[in-house]
Amino acid sequence: MSLIVSDRFRIVVGLGKSGMSLVRFLANRGVSFAVADTRENPPELATLRRDYPQVEVRCGELDVDFLCRADELYVSPGLALATPALQQAHARGVKLSGDIELFARYAKAPVIAITGSNAKSTVTTLVGEMAAAAGKRVAVGGNLGTPALDLLSDDVELYVMELSSFQLETTDQLNAEVATVLNISEDHMDRYSGLPAYHLAKHRIFRGARQVVVNRQDALSRPLIGEGLPCWTFGLNKPDFHGFGLREESGEKFLAFQFDNLMPVSELKVRGAHNQANALAALALGHAVGLPFDAMLASL
Template sequence: MKRIVILGGGESGVGTALLAKDKEFEVFVSDKGEIKEKYKQVLIHNEIEFEDGAHSEEKILNADIIMKSPGIPDKIPLIKEIRAKGITVVSEIEFASQYTNATLVGITGSNGKTTTATLTYHVLNQELNVGLAGNIGDSFAKQILEHDYQNYVLEVSSFQLDDIIEFKPKIAVITNITPDHLDRYEYQFENYIASKFRIAENQTKDDYLIYDGDDEVILNWLKDHPVQSTLLPFSLTKIIENGAYLDNNNIKITIDNNQIIMPTANLALEGKHNIKNAMAASTVAHLLKIRKQTIRESLENFQGVEHRLEHVLKINKVQYINDSKATNVNATYFALESMDAPTIWIVGGTDKGNDYQELFQFVNEKVKAVICLGVDNEKLMKNFGGMVDIIVETQFMSEAVKIAYKIAEAGDNVLLSPACASFDLFENYEDRGRQFKDAVRNL
């Protein structure tokens, strides 16, 4: 009987444990932190051995295979020791994908992957039997065990791709690549790019890679590192023969001379970046033979993703917008780009080595006040202090919202788009977004 040790008792860890037990592995789950009560109950109910609050090496280093949660970095001593012993380390998507024959759509990128994955799922779900997993919702492993859909849309992070061996999506999507998580990649942008491109490394000529044809980072990488798969770029600026492009406010998608045309005016989501997300999602749908009418209607009635440019309330003609999911500079770039009114911007958190320069044009043009919400706001004060008349610091969401309320005038926007991780003051970006929404509703 093969022994699998699962490091991390969260959604992906517990999902993997259930699937592994079903496939007759001897299973042990180990979490250095505390496993949430709901996950403990699942493990107890299924008679799966686990520990939390520590990693017992004697119970870990005897594994045949190790599934590590994407949150655990490679540089910790335990992982180094596991690798030195030659034990295979995999991510959940690698382990789970060997137990399904479904068509896999893998979506990665620095920004837009959640929106693109959710939108793609929304379109496909109208006509196909499909699951949505990866960084989203129930774990991939658990869904294979409980549903085994014929198709999966997987939102995949670079951390999950770092530990694949044979994982191969039929359709891979790279929404864009901008510097992010560099603390996990020796601060080398190349390492992070290489990690994203692993989504295509096992693909053959019968598979497809959909990507942003305007993204210099992607284009340069493909020049030096060609892939086997059929390339289907999307672009807002150039004409694309095979793929998607913008023609007079119409999205045109061509695959093997089969074309679909959609007006952008009717898209449910606003902003240039969402035209790209729509292009990526519709290219996937077009490949999987979804009817053109279904694709058009789905793009028109899509509700969007929580914490991503989510319109919360209008109070005294001021629009409050929750973009807590913007955990890097590039995501905030898209948010500020789409603002069409004077904006009070709430920013800050755990900085991952941010360079704020690309935001300067928008801050000069659109932002009337900056509210810094973090434990350490020194870098923000230095970058933006000279650009706006009002810049203040706080460490409480309720206070940040009250200050914004005082400054705002009719017709303004109040935008939470932090450009940073949330872990200094909040549990995660969802917690940060919900606190913002609660504070706005309490005004």
């Protein structure tokens, strides 16, 4: 994946948190760009005008001719790619991209990429805590907390990223060390034509992945691409040879990996089957990048 070419003109479309992170990223690299937002008073407008007064900004209805001045549009996740002005610009040869695509080009450390209709924030936080407990210099963010581009640093040893379907729509090649779709259920149906379109957007997370983690109890979590990649599984049933799950012995349930019991479910800090599933998913993701079991289990 090539790094950004500084002599091309870009437009950041959307001036929220991710849009402002794009502004900082482009400005720090001497890239020529402008900003557009469909809102008359976007949240970061005052910050933009204070810190980057030289940057042209257009607020209100998107002007297609203005957008077509750019070689590439970086579209914030809150704005649907189906927006007519974006589609018209794209039809006239303007590339549509986003902050996660740029992050993937510049991230030097392995990336754990997490999405799903439910629990992605919880699992992302858990994996981040596991990595920190293992002594890793870890950066956690994306859709959760800090925007991806603000996390980029040569000091980071591992990125743990929560990604939404909206962010993945503009991501062509994520190249994660390990990626997962935790689960799929109907969500954001105001944005998508139906569950199949939403499903396809979520599964962009697997593009370029080196390993995958799959929910054994949700067939829609299985990758549509990347057949033959190393695959780890999780579920609330007995683990398979490559998986994490629950095993019962002498009336007590255990978190288990393959044929080994890891810890009693009763020792988890939080109760409930959904929290057991979250713990198992986090263990699978951490194991995929080599985090030691003692550090991971101590975080649960």
